Amino acid sequence: MAKPIKITLEVEQIALGKVWTTLDGMAGVISFSLHGSGPKPTGPKKKPGSPVTVPYLILGALVAAKTPLTRAELMAAVEAGDRAASSTLDSITQLKKNKHIAPVSKGVFKITSAGVKRYETACKTE
Numbered sequence: 001m002a003k004p005i006k007i008t009l010e011v012e013q014i015a016l017g018k019v020w021t022t023l024d025g026m027a028g029v030i031s032f033s034l035h036g037s038g039p040k041p042t043g044p045k046k047k048p049g050s051p052v053t054v055p056y057l058i059l060g061a062l063v064a065a066k067t068p069l070t071r072a073e074l075m076a077a078v079e080a081g082d083r084a085a086s087s088t089l090d091s092i093t094q095l096k097k098n099k100h101i102a103p104v105s106k107g108v109f110k111i112t113s114a115g116v117k118r119y120e121t122a123c124k125t126e
Contacts (some may be wrong), residue, residue: 004030040090054091057081059100062111068104 011019023032061077062069069077074084074092092109095101100115111119 002028052081052083054081054083054087055077055100056119056122057083058088058091058095059111059115059122062101062109063116063119064076069106070108071109073109074109 009019020034023029057078057080058074061074065073071088071092075088078088078091079085092101095115096103096109098114099112100118101109101111104110
């Protein structure tokens, strides 16, 4: 009977899958196990953001105001909803594209009837 010999092998994290598969399929390998600390933590975990979406916050602000709001006022509403204000501009673009809001003048927006319907539908699903 063949006598097993213990070896140590260090592998880069990116190559682990290929090495693992190769060793698993090789004849003569009795057993192998993984000993390592894994990837290093990247830092403290962030607290999760609000589950409410940015478009929902924008539509909610426009419904509550009942008047057109400026881009800055919509950004403030998004920040108050614990979301990043930087995502406001993309959401405004998507809402305009879907005809949920309409521009009144440069940087001022009002909600449309389709936007009110979407907001009310989102309220019911919560």
